[in-house]
Amino acid sequence: MLRVGQEEIDAIARVIRKGGLFRYPDNGIGQCGLFEKRYAEYLQVKHVTMASSGTAALVAALAGLGVGPGDEVIVPCHTYMATVVAVLAVGAIPVIVDIDESITLCPEAFEQAIGPCTRAVIPVHMWGLPCNMDAIMSISEKHQLLVVEDACQAVGGAYNGRKLGSIGHAGAFSFNYFKNMTCGEGGAVATNDNRVAQKAGCSIDCCRFFWNPEDADLYSFSASGARASEIEGAMMNAQLDRLDPLIALLRRHKKRILTQTASIPGLQPNPLHSAADECGTHTHFLLPTPAAADEFATRAGGTVCGKTGRHTYTEWDYILNHRAGHHPAMNPFTWEANKPCRKNYSPDMCAKSLEILNRTVMIGNNVDRTDADVEAQIAAIRAAAPAVL
Numbered sequence: 001m002l003r004v005g006q007e008e009i010d011a012i013a014r015v016i017r018k019g020g021l022f023r024y025p026d027n028g029i030g031q032c033g034l035f036e037k038r039y040a041e042y043l044q045v046k047h048v049t050m051a052s053s054g055t056a057a058l059v060a061a062l063a064g065l066g067v068g069p070g071d072e073v074i075v076p077c078h079t080y081m082a083t084v085v086a087v088l089a090v091g092a093i094p095v096i097v098d099i100d101e102s103i104t105l106c107p108e109a110f111e112q113a114i115g116p117c118t119r120a121v122i123p124v125h126m127w128g129l130p131c132n133m134d135a136i137m138s139i140s141e142k143h144q145l146l147v148v149e150d151a152c153q154a155v156g157g158a159y160n161g162r163k164l165g166s167i168g169h170a171g172a173f174s175f176n177y178f179k180n181m182t183c184g185e186g187g188a189v190a191t192n193d194n195r196v197a198q199k200a201g202c203s204i205d206c207c208r209f210f211w212n213p214e215d216a217d218l219y220s221f222s223a224s225g226a227r228a229s230e231i232e233g234a235m236m237n238a239q240l241d242r243l244d245p246l247i248a249l250l251r252r253h254k255k256r257i258l259t260q261t262a263s264i265p266g267l268q269p270n271p272l273h274s275a276a277d278e279c280g281t282h283t284h285f286l287l288p289t290p291a292a293a294d295e296f297a298t299r300a301g302g303t304v305c306g307k308t309g310r311h312t313y314t315e316w317d318y319i320l321n322h323r324a325g326h327h328p329a330m331n332p333f334t335w336e337a338n339k340p341c342r343k344n345y346s347p348d349m350c351a352k353s354l355e356i357l358n359r360t361v362m363i364g365n366n367v368d369r370t371d372a373d374v375e376a377q378i379a380a381i382r383a384a385a386p387a388v389l
């Protein structure tokens with residue numbers, strides 16, 4: 001959550017007073033429809049469909065692209081577990097690969113991991129940091145892979161001027177409480193492909209074709225229920241109005257921190273892709289050793305990237321223990337179609353990434369910080385550095 005206030009209260013109150021909470025009104029366009037149109041314009045994509053969560057949006061993106069049993073999907077070893085869970089939800093098998101010092105998918109590790117069953121890759125713009133999309137897109141093109149951007153943590157960010165989530169074949173966004181725009185819980189999927197948008201829409205709403213008769217030519221399939229409501233749509237319209245100024249503020253704070261700590265001997269920020277376009281939600285520093293990172297995090301008021309729990313593969317017991325599906329027969333790890341897929345995970349399979357993550361300290365940024373607060377943060381970094389470097 002960056003900021004929520006009177007505008008959201010008013011927008012929701014208008015929906016409740018009007019009485020129509022369902023997203024497909026009898027005539028005209030509702031708040032969800034309006035947000036989808038506005039966010040598509042913002043992203044410069046043809047289609048956006050709202051969902052009840054970022055996880056549902058990732059599942060919809062993969063389903064929309066036709067990813068399923070027999071397919072391997074390459075996923076970075078540092079992301080929220082929903083990224084891998086979404087792969088299993090469509091019956092495919094995640095292949096976990098290294099990140100690099102940018103804390104995003106390592107393009108070389110990605111290319112090396114491509115095998116005969118590889119169908120797609122999910123670059124994750126983790127902590128608002130853009131992946132190396134030029135490298136990832138060109139490798140994907142060379143090997144004819146589908147690209148689903150997980151932009152759940154990078155709403156409002158861009159890569160060389162193009163909005164994150166708009167570059168691959170599909171993009172997924174989360175609007176849960178912790179993300180850059182929020183309606184409590186929510187998400188969206190973006191794509192330029194009409195057919196992919198229709199199928200993604202069917203994954204989000206199994207009755208979609210009843211409400212959107214123009215899509216009835218598409219064969220529909222049984223899926224889940226993850227439709228957004230007008231309350232969420234109204235809130236997202238208010239949130240979209242706030243997004244750019246808030247991201248600009250975060251970038252200004254971060255630039256100040258980076259500029260004023262650049263002269264500290266030995267203190268190294270993590271490398272950034274498309275530095276001017278990233279979200280600025282966190283500042284990352286790469287320390288020489290894990291012990292130095294622990295000490296620096298305590299003194300400067302940050303978190304060691306490898307110690308955030310759910311965000312690193314070593315914590316994903318669903319994957320490590322092949323525990324997927326609510327029913328034994330619904331576990332993609334056991335399916336005949338997935339026999340050729342690689343699924344031999346181990347806690348040390350991405351040791352190089354663990355070493356980087358345990359040396360990286362991230363310091364959270366915040367739109368409610370004053371310039372004086374930012375100066376105090378800089379002073380804390382200055383004071384902490386000599387003790388650990």
Ligand SMILES: *Cc1c(COP(=O)(O)O)cnc(C)c1O
Pocket residue numbers: 052053054055056079080082083124126150152153174175176185186187
């Ligand atoms: C938040 C998040 C998701 C899923 O979002 P929900 O809305 O909580 O389902 C997926 N991937 C990443 C990287 C996230 O941070």
